[in-house]
Amino acid sequence: MARYTGPKAKIARKFQEAIFGPSKALQKKSYGPGQHGRSRRRKQSEYAIQLAEKQKAKYTYGVLEKQFANTFEKATRKKGVTGEVLLQLLEARLDNTVYRLGIAPTRRSARQLVSHKHITVNGEIVNIPSYSLKEGDVVGVRERSKTLEVISNSLAAGRKQFSWLEWDGKEFAGKFVTMPQRDEIPENIKEQLIVELYSK
Known part of the structure; x- marks a missing residue:
């Protein structure tokens, strides 16, 4: 069964959101993971921001890359706003x-x-x-x-x-x-x- 099995607190801290439910780590360490987590990061590119949003959606709904891409493709074929249809399909799982x-x-x-x-x-x-x-x-x-x-x-x-x-x-x-x-x-x-x- 394909699913994400890595550290949950690390992902929550990366996006600064309790993606996998309430997280004590997020409350104690309100900065990104890793040795450079506290340091100020340089401005993110447009692509980096878009990629981060996709990753956040994947982790939130527990979907891996190929499955997420297939769901997006399915959303593009349906009537309506693609982004909204994508979330509807994920909610309908x-x-x-x-x-x-x-x-x-x-x-x-x-x-x-x-x-x-x-x-x-x-x-x-x-x-x-x-x-x-x-x-x-x-x-x-x-x-x-x-x-x-x-x-x-x-x-x-x-x-x-x-x-x-x-x-x-x-x-x-x-x-x-x-x-x-x-x-x-x-x-x-x-x-x-x-x-x-x-x-x-």
Whole structure:
């Protein structure tokens, strides 16, 4: 299963954002990683800024390079603003939706739940984290997985409400109602920079 397995705190400090969830390292060391992290960096080129934004989006959604490029290509073929469509496709991933519904505390643990066959889509087990949901799809927890500690703890911690998702606590299932609009997606990503990067 291809995924990023490197140091999380280092990436969070690089972008100065808690990409993988709350980070004590980011609070203690509010500067970039490495021996030159504290020193003032020279002005970044336009390309460097665009590349950094793409890298941030990749790490945020847990997607590797080839998969991200394929998702972007898919976004260019769809109607609408390419950058917004790209984020919609990333939000429609099964692992991301499991995380948004509050079934898992992080996208990484959501990916693991999907891979280990704890999650269903429309009643059928799906173990592909990148599975793309369609409007009306119902994402649920497999019957014998409802007592898993990681799931019960995550749901007990409370979940944020998202307008494009509906959650049924009794059934342990959520509905992907519609594709989210850009202003509804909370991620701090400047998608236009990513579009400009791939357009070169």
